Amino acid sequence: MLQLITKVASLHRLTPITLTPMNSPSKVQNCRITLEKKGGSNYAKLSYPIHCGMFTEIISDSFILHFNLKSEILRARGKGANWGHPHEWLKRTQGNDWIYYSTGGYNGVFEAIGEYYLPNFDYQTNNLLGGHPFSESTISGLTISWYQLLTELAENLNDASKPVRRFLDRALTNTPACLAEKAKRLQEIIGGRTSVLPPDARHVDYNLIPLTIAEGCLHKCRFCKVKNASSFSSKTTIEIGDQIGRLKNLYSEDLPNYNALFLGEHDALQAGGKLICFSIEEAYRQFGFADSHIAEHKSFFFGSATSLVNSPEQLFVNLEKLPGMYYINIGLESADQDSLDKLGKPISVSLVQEAFRRMQEINDRYSSIEVTANFIMDDQLPANHYPAILELIRESLVHTKPKGSIYFSPLTFSQPSRARLFEFNRLKILSRLPTFLYIIQRL
Numbered sequence: 002m003l004q005l006i007t008k009v010a011s012l013h014r015l016t017p018i019t020l021t022p023m024n025s026p027s028k029v030q031n032c033r034i035t036l037e038k039k040g041g042s043n044y045a046k047l048s049y050p051i052h053c054g055m056f057t058e059i060i061s062d063s064f065i066l067h068f069n070l071k072s073e074i075l076r077a078r079g080k081g082a083n084w085g086h087p088h089e090w091l092k093r094t095q096g097n098d099w100i101y102y103s104t105g106g107y108n109g110v111f112e113a114i115g116e117y118y119l120p121n122f123d124y125q126t127n128n129l130l131g132g133h134p135f136s137e138s139t140i141s142g143l144t145i146s147w148y149q150l151l152t153e154l155a156e157n158l159n160d161a162s163k164p165v166r167r168f169l170d171r172a173l174t175n176t177p178a179c180l181a182e183k184a185k186r187l188q189e190i191i192g193g194r195t196s197v198l199p200p201d202a203r204h205v206d207y208n209l210i211p212l213t214i215a216e217g218c219l220h221k222c223r224f225c226k227v228k229n230a231s232s233f234s235s236k237t238t239i240e241i242g243d244q245i246g247r248l249k250n251l252y253s254e255d256l257p258n259y260n261a262l263f264l265g266e267h268d269a270l271q272a273g274g275k276l277i278c279f280s281i282e283e284a285y286r287q288f289g290f291a292d293s294h295i296a297e298h299k300s301f302f303f304g305s306a307t308s309l310v311n312s313p314e315q316l317f318v319n320l321e322k323l324p325g326m327y328y329i330n331i332g333l334e335s336a337d338q339d340s341l342d343k344l345g346k347p348i349s350v351s352l353v354q355e356a357f358r359r360m361q362e363i364n365d366r367y368s369s370i371e372v373t374a375n376f377i378m379d380d381q382l383p384a385n386h387y388p389a390i391l392e393l394i395r396e397s398l399v400h401t402k403p404k405g406s407i408y409f410s411p412l413t414f415s416q417p418s419r420a421r422l423f424e425f426n427r428l429k430i431l432s433r434l435p436t437f438l439y440i441i442q443r444l
């Protein structure tokens with residue numbers, strides 16, 4: 002239950018304002034509100050949380066709440082003995098999911114996923130690590146009670162400065178129902194929920210604007226749990242321009258907190274160089290990425306073995322001329338024909354090998370492009386599955402490379418497994434490319 006707020010120090014652009022207490026001293030709770038607080042400008046990989054961009058912060062004795070520049074709840078954490086660790090946070094995505102960032106006890110989390118935090122979801126994914134934080138009432142409770150905390154705080158501030166009052170009034174209009182509605186509007190604009198984001202999006206903590214430039218995918222693999230029924234089709238430049246305009250309206254004042262783009266859906270590479278470059282340039286201009294609070298633009302998209310080998314050199318030459326970094330993630334899944342067949346992935350092992358070779362060429366040739374690849378992890382696959390992958394990620398390379406990450410994606414969902422983690426560690430040690438686990442995250 003919320004303790005009533007009676008003593009508040011408010012900061013507006015670093016100017017402290019003390020507000021008059023109005024409740025009995027026994028219920029005093031100190032609270033500080035900082036409007037437009039400037040966080041980090043780089044998603045640096047550090048062992049403590051860095052909050053990037055600009056946000057409003059409310060700190061009380063028992064909780065911390067962060068709001069974006071549209072006064073929508075962004076992050077929350079409890080304080081005190083009941084909260085697991087001061088480095089652990091809840092984050093709300095634009096898809097209106099809450100994610101719990103745990104430290105994972107620092108036990109091998111960085112080695113496994115390339116980040117110091119471990120994302121935990123309250124929906125099913127393929128995570129091998131982590132527990133069930135949302136079953137703890139302190140954590141799940143805060144995803145619900147934050148609005149009541151905010152309401153009581155606003156009611157008990159009788160002396161707030163105009164900017165603080167404006168912020169509170171606006172934040173209160175962003176009710177949980179209203180935020181759910183905005184998430185629906187995002188899905189409606191981009192043509193449906195983004196069921197999976199590329200693993201490379203971890204480099205921006207998945208804070209990106211989705212833009213659908215093509216629907217569906219080429220292969221409709223039997224094993225895949227994130228595919229949809231749409232056969233592959235590209236959007237027109239008019240449709241993409243319209244989508245950008247509507248996204249610009251939706252993100253509005255919070256646009257400066259973004260400098261990353263996800264080109265959807267499952268095989269944007271197949272849409273071709275012209276459409277890809279048009280979409281990136283138009284989004285960069287319309288979203289004002291050059292003026293973002295976040296340094297260095299990054300774009301992410303998926304490709305397939307087919308679209309990668311069919312992409313002409315000119316696409317990569319043109320991408321290299323655009324500002325920022327480009328991450329293209331290719332689903333290869335296996336380098337063994339029996340395994341591909343068992344997975345129901347309708348491509349040949351020679352295409353996988355060719356795509357892998359092409360990936361190395363592009364990574365060697367273009368400093369601002371990184372092509373990464375996914376393989377499946379599952380102990381039920383034929384015996385040659387892992388040896389065939391090692392043939393590519395170890396034997397085919399003369400020495401280790403810093404670029405061209407390999408992601409292993411467990412086939413089964415919601416089944417943390419120590420045995421599979423052990424297998425992953427073995428593959429990581431042998432691999433000559435940076436190698437991580439792929440935790441499927443939606444938007």
Ligand code: SF4
Pocket residue numbers: 218219220221222223225226227228267305332
């Ligand atoms: S793995 Fe990729 S290509 Fe295969 S069905 Fe899923 S999204 Fe489509």
